[in-house]
Each structure stands twice: as structure tokens, then as C-alpha cells.
Amino acid sequence: MTHADLPDLIHLADDIGNSLVLRVTELDPEGLTGEIELASPFVNGRIRTRVSPEDLAEWETVLGDLxxxxxxAWREGGRAIELWLEWDDHDRLVVSTIDDDSRVTVELTIDVDESWLDDHYKRLDTLQKLQSA
Structure with missing residues (x-):
């Protein structure tokens, strides 16, 4: 399966240019390889990451919380990039991406559309099915 056939695990973006994407580039029985990409009119960055089957299960819990x-939080205190997700007073999602190794935290506020949760449950389901096949 090529990268183009794999859905992003996370794809949050708004009209002003703030976005957080976890793009899946490889799929194997031990997990996913991908990259987290942050973008805004002010800051842009990306970092490679691994996503284990346990991370996928935890992401499902996070979606339920939201x-x-x-x-x-996703992967809190773990061995990889952490995501903290909070709702602000305007129903926007505030996403903090924390890389303890490089001691960098980036916070973006993303105005998500109404269908974003359904979309993310579908992304997760597709990746879980592909991984177990």
C-alpha cells in the first residue's frame, strides 16, 4: 500500500491556516510511521513519529473524551510527541503539541467544523482495519 492510499490519522485545519496533521507514511504490524505537521501563519514544523496499536486505541478514547x-491528552508522558486537546470558550479546539526531547511546545487554536469527529472516527477505523489485515 502506498502512502497516497493511507489516510491521515489526524487532520485538523481551519480557514485562517492553522492546522495539525498526522500523516501516515508507512503501515506495518508493529504500528504506523508518519509525521506530525503543524502549520499556522506564524509557525510551521514537522517531525517523524511512530504510532503503536496502543496509541491507536488511546486515540479512540481521546476522540470519545472530545x-x-x-x-x-494523547500519549501523555509517553515516549513520543504528546498532544493536549482542550475546548476553548468559543468551541474551538486548542491543541498543544509537546516534544519533550527537544523541549518544544507549540499551541494552536483550530476552528474545527461540525463533522470533524465523524471524519476522525472513520480515519481511525480505516487505519485499524488496515493494520489488522
Missing amino acids: ERGDNT
Whole structure:
């Protein structure tokens, strides 16, 4: 399967140019390889990352938390890039991307559309099915 056939695990973007994408580039039985890309009119960055099957299960929990309106974190205190996701007072998603190795944190506020959760559950389901095949 080529990279072009793989969905992004995360694809959050708004009209002003703020975005967070976890682009999947490789799929194998031990997990996914990809890159996290952050973009805004002010800052741009990317870093490679691995996503384990456990990370995928945790991402499903995070989506459930966000669906209930709860603030949450993905891969908190783990061996990889952490994401903290919080709702602001205007129903926008505030995403903090934390790389402890390089001691860098980037925070973006992203105005997500109404269908973003359904879209992300579908992305996750597709990747889980591909990984277990």
C-alpha cells in the first residue's frame, strides 16, 4: 500500500491556516510511521513519529473524551510527541503539541467544523482495519 492510499490519522485545519496533521507514511504490524505537521501563519514544523496499536486505541478514547466536551491528552508522558486537546470558550479546539526531547511546545487554536469527529472516527477505523489485515 502506498502512502497516497493511507489516510491521515489526524487532520485538523481551519480557514485562517492553522492546522495539525498526522500523516501516515508507512503501515506495518508493529504500528504506523508518519509525521506530525503543524502549520499556522506564524509557525510551521514537522517531525517523524511512530504510532503503536496502543496509541491507536488511546486515540479512540481521546476522540470519545472530545465528543463529550472533555479536555484530554494523547500519549501523555509517553515516549513520543504528546498532544493536549482542550475546548476553548468559543468551541474551538486548542491543541498543544509537546516534544519533550527537544523541549518544544507549540499551541494552536483550530476552528474545527461540525463533522470533524465523524471524519476522525472513520480515519481511525480505516487505519485499524488496515493494520489488522
